[in-house]
Amino acid sequence: MSNILEVQRLxxxxxxxxxxxxxxxxxxxxKIYGLLGRNGAGKTTIMHMITAQLFPTRGEVKVxxxxxxxxxxxxxxxxxxxxxxKYPDTYRVVDVLEAAAAFYPNWDRxxxxxxxxxxxxxxxxxxKKLSRGMLSAVGIVVGLASRAPLTIFDEPYLGxxxxxxxxxxxxxxxxxxxxxxxxxxxxxxxxxxxxxLEHVLVIDExxxxxxxxxxxxxxxxxxxxxxxxxxxxxxxEKEVINRSMFGGLASATIVGxxxxxxxxxxxxxxxxxATVSLQQLIVYLTRGNLERKAVEV
Amino acid sequence: xxxxxxxxxxxxMQIAERIEDDVIEGRLLEESQVPSKIxxxxxxxxxxxxxxxxxxxxxxxxxxYKKRGIGIFVAxxxxxxxxxxxxxxxxxxxxxxxxxxxxxxxxxxxxLSEMIKRGAKRDE
Numbered sequence: 001m002s003n004i005l006e007v008q009r010l011x012x013x014x015x016x017x018x019x020x021x022x023x024x025x026x027x028x029x030x031k032i033y034g035l036l037g038r039n040g041a042g043k044t045t046i047m048h049m050i051t052a053q054l055f056p057t058r059g060e061v062k063v064x065x066x067x068x069x070x071x072x073x074x075x076x077x078x079x080x081x082x083x084x085x086k087y088p089d090t091y092r093v094v095d096v097l098e099a100a101a102a103f104y105p106n107w108d109r110x111x112x113x114x115x116x117x118x119x120x121x122x123x124x125x126x127x128k129k130l131s132r133g134m135l136s137a138v139g140i141v142v143g144l145a146s147r148a149p150l151t152i153f154d155e156p157y158l159g160x161x162x163x164x165x166x167x168x169x170x171x172x173x174x175x176x177x178x179x180x181x182x183x184x185x186x187x188x189x190x191x192x193x194x195x196x197l198e199h200v201l202v203i204d205e206x207x208x209x210x211x212x213x214x215x216x217x218x219x220x221x222x223x224x225x226x227x228x229x230x231x232x233x234x235x236x237e238k239e240v241i242n243r244s245m246f247g248g249l250a251s252a253t254i255v256g257x258x259x260x261x262x263x264x265x266x267x268x269x270x271x272x273x274a275t276v277s278l279q280q281l282i283v284y285l286t287r288g289n290l291e292r293k294a295v296e297v
Numbered sequence: 298x299x300x301x302x303x304x305x306x307x308x309x310m311q312i313a314e315r316i317e318d319d320v321i322e323g324r325l326l327e328e329s330q331v332p333s334k335i336x337x338x339x340x341x342x343x344x345x346x347x348x349x350x351x352x353x354x355x356x357x358x359x360x361x362y363k364k365r366g367i368g369i370f371v372a373x374x375x376x377x378x379x380x381x382x383x384x385x386x387x388x389x390x391x392x393x394x395x396x397x398x399x400x401x402x403x404x405x406x407x408x409l410s411e412m413i414k415r416g417a418k419r420d421e
Contacts, residue, residue, distance in 0.1 A: 032344055169342050177335035177345045195302050195343045215307040215347060277304035 002065065004029050004150055004182045005050060010059035012045050019045045021206040022059070029149075030180040032172075034214070036190055037203035038286055043186045044083075046203065047152055051080040063150065076105060079148035081139040083155040087127040094123045096138055097145075104146040111175075112145035118167060132159030140168050144175055152184040169196060190279045200278075204286045219275045221284070222258045225251040226271035234269055242284040253284055308343055312351025317379050320360065320371055327376060331361055331369040 005027040012020040020042045027033060035043050048054035049061055052068040052075060061068060068074045087096060093116070101107045116123055119137040121130075130138065136158050143151055157165045173196065176183060185193050194200075200217065202210035210217075221241065224234055228250035235243075235252045242253040253276055256262075266273050276284075302308055319325040332340070337348040352369055355361045360375045399409050 031346065166342070170339055173338045173342065173345060174335065177338060191304075194304055195308060195341075195347075198344045198346050214344075215309055215350070218304060218308065219306050275305040279304055 002029075003027060004064065006060075006062045007046075007050065008060040010046065010049060010061065011057050012042075012049065012054065013057045018206055020049070020056075023203070023206075023208045024059075025201055025208060025211050027150075027182055027184070029182055031198045032176065032183045032185065032196055034190070034193060034197035034200045035184050035186040035203065036200055036282055037188065039188050041188075041203040041286070042206040043203050044154060047080065047154055047184070047186060051075075051078055051152065053080075076103060077148055078150045078152070079104060079143055079146040080152045081143040081154060081156060083158060085135075085139060089128065091127045092124055093121055093127065093130075093138060096127065096142065097123075100142045100146060104148055106147035106149075106179075108145050108147060112141055115141040115144060115171065118171070119164060133161065133164065134159075136160050137164060140171075144171055147175075147179050147181065150182050150184075152186065154186045155188070156185070157189075165192065169193075172196065190282055194278050200282075202282055202286065209285060210282070214278060217281060218278050220257060221253055221255045221276040221281045222262075223251055223253045223274050223276055224266055224271045225249065225274075226269065230269045230271060234266060234271060241281075255281075302341055302343060308347045309350035309354060312337060312341070312343070312348055313354045316351070316355055317360070317383075320375050321379050321383065323376075325371050327371045327373050329371055330367075331371065333368065 003026040007026075008024050010020055010023045011018065023042075023046060035046070037043050045054065049056050050063065050068070052061075052071070055069075063074050064077060066074050068078070091099075097109075097112050097116075100112075101109060113123075119134075119141065121134060121137055121141070127135070127138070136156060137160065139153070140156055143153055143156070157168060160168070169192075172183070185197065187193055194214065197214045200210060200212060200214050201208060223242075224231055226234075227248055228245060231250040231252050235254060238254045239256065240252050241255055242251075244251050258273065258275070263273065302311060316325065316331065320327075325331065331352065334345045334349040334352060337343075337352070338345040341348070352361065356363060356369065359372060360378060361369050362372050363369055396409070404412075
């Protein structure tokens, strides 16, 4: 099958600052992607360009094979749930659902109202009177019920309690299972969503630093712990992404699949070995320069 | 169920191991139907494609088989096959690491075999 989305050398600059820098990737149909990275990494800017709400400075965006700008046919197939969605002053929860029903061709009205009940959302309440968590829940209802071939959630669970977040994951898995489509979950909270993802894209300082199958990354890195001289000897010719010391002990995290030889060598040196979680791997890879200033849109 | 997904190992392998355990311990009988990928995915809150990958790993090994249009079933003889496989792994996985830890603590081979006998009696 052909790609749902292709971006080529996508770049967005504001004056001297580059928010998104030469990002290229393609999304296949019917997969759940994670767009991960720290706050200010450039995730939201990328999503705004994909959904034609922002012009790239350079580079190309193709959604369903076409340029999305002012392209109504393409845009009706994209549902973008923004963290900072604004609604007209008079809108109640039901009005948001009716507006979505008019816009999205695959909208499932019964499903939308069932979700309202699941999330305990009062249909007649004015959007302005909803809590942060309730606003997020309305976004989730619209995102799920739209059944858009490309559905994008940007930090979908701000203010949601643990029960509602778990409900979101359950409903997403069920509905995606019955109506497969391409989903992008963009978030800086990796731990909770990581196991829902089939593929991860990691953005750091405006650049795409990782584009891989999620399961292939689990166990891709490992940590060795032991006396510092032995850890140094072990890691001499390996790619170390994190190193820390305490007293005479050192720990080093290495990228690469752990081979039988690695294991034997570490055991011979009396080092302890542990695999690294997907979340921890991403933390190590993205924490580089902590002082850098985030670029905000 | 007390089964938590470990984020530091491929999830499809953990799903395959879980199904293997279910077959070995008799929770999934031979010729019975395996839960669908969506049932597995919702239960563990994982991606349905990952669940499907875990199942197809066992289909490739002949532990499970597909009935067209119906679903996935446990093959006859699957339990024996899995028990043999697990017995082979047992030495590497448990015995070797136990001996290493025993050596670290200065436990002699004699003392260790005594402890094993004592442990085996515990349930009697």
